[in-house]
Amino acid sequence: MKNFYLLIMCFLVSVASNAQNEDLEQEIMNYSDSKSQLISKGRKLLLDSFMEENIQKVRKIKDYLVTEIEDEDYVALYPSEEWMILYWTGEYYALMDMVLEFSEEDFAEFQRKITPEKDQLYFKLVERSMAEIEELESKIIASSLEQEQKDFLILHLNYMVSGEPLNTVPQEDINEMADLYLDKYSSGKFHDYVRNNIRFRFKSSNWGFGFEFFSGYGIFNGEISDQYNNHAPMGVALDVEYKNFTLFLRNYIGFSKTLRDREFDQGTWEKGAAVLVFLPEASIGYSVLENDKLKLSPFAGIGAAAVSPITADVEKRPELEDLQIGFSTAYTLGVNLNMKLGWETGTLIPNEKTYWFVRLRYGYTIPQFDDYPGYNGNVHTLTLGIGGIVRGVKRDL
Template identity: 60%
Template sequence: MKHFYFAVLFLLFTIVLPAQVKDLEQEIMNYQESRSQLISKGRRLLLDKFMEGDIEKVKEVKDYLLNEVQNEDYVALFPGEVWMIMYWTGEHEDLPGKIVRFERDSMANYQRKIFPDRDLLYTKLIERSWEQLQMLEDKILDSSLDTASKDFLLLHLNFMVSGEPLMKLSQEEVNMMADLYLETHPESPYEDYLRNNIRYRYAPSKWAFGFEFFSGFGMFTGELGEMYNNHGVFGVAFDVEYNKFTLYLRNYIGFAKTKQDRENGGVFWSKDSPAMMFFPEASLGYAVVENDKIKLSPFAGIGAANIGPVTTDLEQTPELEALEVGFAASYTLGLNLNIKLGWDTNYLLTNNDDKSYWYLRLRYGYTMPQFNDYPMHSGNVHHLTIGFGGVYRGMKRSL
């Protein structure tokens, strides 16, 4: 009995399944052309008629696609394609408004729509427009628009045909045309559009950031010079620039030797023992001279000062910590000279115009540690360092 039920079910399945497939095939065969197919065929027809020179038919197809096919879900023609077609069809009176309205509405409205398949419509519009640029410009000049609108369309047309895919004009050439328009028509209603969408000019940012690795020589004065000998210096620095001001953040580390025995509470730090100096600094400089070769900045700032045994001695004899001097406040002033090397920064950065550069830095500083609470430690420090580093100054869009 069980085998009988299985046989009946299998028979029904083999009958119903082909019938369902047949119905689906029939549904597909009878399916009307979708909106996407209509757009694709309409674009092909428009392209063919454009290549044939039938501009009247081009306008007819363009209007149909925009008015009857394109909707809130589907894009039939992209804005750039519509603008280029309107240059050919002579619809100049409506064109400035369409261009500016699209800039105001932005691409955000298009990102949620279904785009047409890729084709060569825009490419052929640009290529043919470049070949017939003089004719298209004459049509603009013969239109009934006011002078400011005519000049705007002339600039916009040249901007469109000079870009992708032909790249006939550089951005700087387009910028010069835009500058001329803005000078000629200072009250133009298209000024914002030009500044935001056609003229792309960048200026170095007011802010810049730098780094430096340095080494050099330090010399104590006064009682400090009697306690410690002159010392070698190394460290790292970070710069923050704004206009002509620079904030220097420096980590100054020096190594010297004691020139006398010291004692504190029965703990002895013997003569000729290694000593380490730590003078972190935050100073503010102002560029009094800056050009393509050098940057000269006097500076002044505050920091801290510490002198003590090296780490290995402290690990062996922890009691030596009682002989450390500081941390105490310190004041510093001096002169900073960046020698710009003129090396290419394009392999690291995107634009040499951003005024980024590599440098050698010569720096003289005079540091005044406030060791008033420590006997035999009055005095100051002269230090001269040479460093290598770089400054990165980004670019900012100049409207």
């Protein structure tokens, strides 16, 4: 009997649940007057009216959407859409007020609202405005606005149609228009807005960083040239730039050979033995010439110098370690020439200070080998390298 009552209860619950689902399904099917749907239909009607060139109706629909439908939770028209419509309806004072009053707080508020379904409204507004921009500009010029207001609206209109979604006008062209406006109205009502929101010009950061892989040829001069032959180096360099100054940090390793037998207490270091030449360097350069092709920088600095048997020979004959010359202080000076390659740097914002280069470098190094009689002299180096320089960019207000 108990099981019978349990079955009856389960049946009744199932029937009630099915009835509730049917009611909910019917409610969903009949749900046709939601605010989201009103906005969607209103935007479609506005777009159709705009394409039919019925600007009077466009204005009525726009007013209805933004005053009767849009609220703290729903967006009926994005600001950029409403601004474009106001150009067509000729509501210039409302347009200027909206543009100037729109703030980061307003933008953040829009982000939390329920937005319209994606459609072609803004695309068509911009597309037609671009196609008929001369007509829109003529209406602005013929209006009763002050000249400063007219110039601002024409600039702002060109800025609106220049970017997304068509990207028909380069930003640099807009920047030139903005420069003319700022020069003409140096302290006007719209000055700060134009500088901060329309003119987007960037300049290179004061700081830059670079690298180089190089090889070349090194020539010994003086007494040391009687001990070792000239050598071929390999190395890597890091650059740290600040304005016109560059700190060069270079790791130079040359490969040479002995020119004669060298007698020492534990034996003889034979002629023709492999030798390593170390010339690490930290130097400061200053750019005396730079354009889009070349950068010329004399430099001077300090480092170290050493000449030693190669590691493999020292492992076989540990006594050879005593024959190392240096590490001793070394002074260096010379000239650095970067030949800019013009390859695409991948930067999203144009930056003439970021580039790939081929580097030709002459250096004159003076090792302080005074503690090693018979080894005084200097080193001439000529290297050819490839590398790159990267500088960040910052907004030029």
